[in-house]
Amino acid sequence: MPKARRSNDWGFPRWRGYDESREAATVRLCDRHGCEEKGDCPAPKSPNSPERWYFCQKHAAEYNSKWDYFEGLDKAEKAARAKSEQAENAGYAEAQHYGWGGSGDGSRSADEMRALEVLELDADADFAAVKKAWRVKAKAVHPDVKPGDREAADLFQKYQLAYEVLKAAEERREWKG
Known part of the structure; x- marks a missing residue:
């Protein structure tokens, strides 16, 4: 006679994970003919229709690439x-x-983009690149380096303001995330 195995569902804490179970999980397959992937991306069958296709991510992207909202x-x-x-x-x-994204993906404000232009950086520049560019530019036009030069003083203020805008945005992202 075989020895009975003890179930993992007894006691506290449970000895198996909460998302684990022995029942079969129902998985809807992609509605694209021949695709065996999980269909978890709903797409309308026609405009203003409650009926939906359910595609995998690849086929949902293909379906939506030709979608014209204003047709x-x-x-x-x-x-x-x-x-x-x-x-x-x-x-x-x-x-x-x-925003949820990182830099360069549309999550930067117009002020941040202008500040990056002042420092002559790309939209996807990280904060280390911002700091480096600011230091190089600010050292070149610092009032101690060029005393009495009004144009250099104005440029220094411009670089300083751009750096402060980008630093505040970086601190917001760090605090939020």
Whole structure:
């Protein structure tokens, strides 16, 4: 007679993980013919229809690449719909500093982009590059290096302000994340 095995479901704490179970999990497959991937990306079957296709990420991207949101609208209707969309999403634009992405992916504010232009850096520059560029530029036009030069003093202030804007943005990202 075989010895009975004890279940892992007894006691506290449970001896198996909370997401583990013995039941079969229902997985919806991608609706693209021949695809065996998990279909977890819903896509509308037609405009204003509650029915959805469920694709894998690869096929959802392929399906959405040809999607035209303004299809069938004349020029005035397109402009009206675009304006209403922007009005509805204005709160997201105002709260852009709460973005999830890193630098260079649209998460930088207009002030940060102008500051990067002043320091002659690319949009995806990290903070170490910002600090290095600021030091090089500020040393060249520092009032102690060029006393009495009004243009150099103005450039120094410009570089200083750009650095402060980018430093504050970096601190916000570090504090948030």
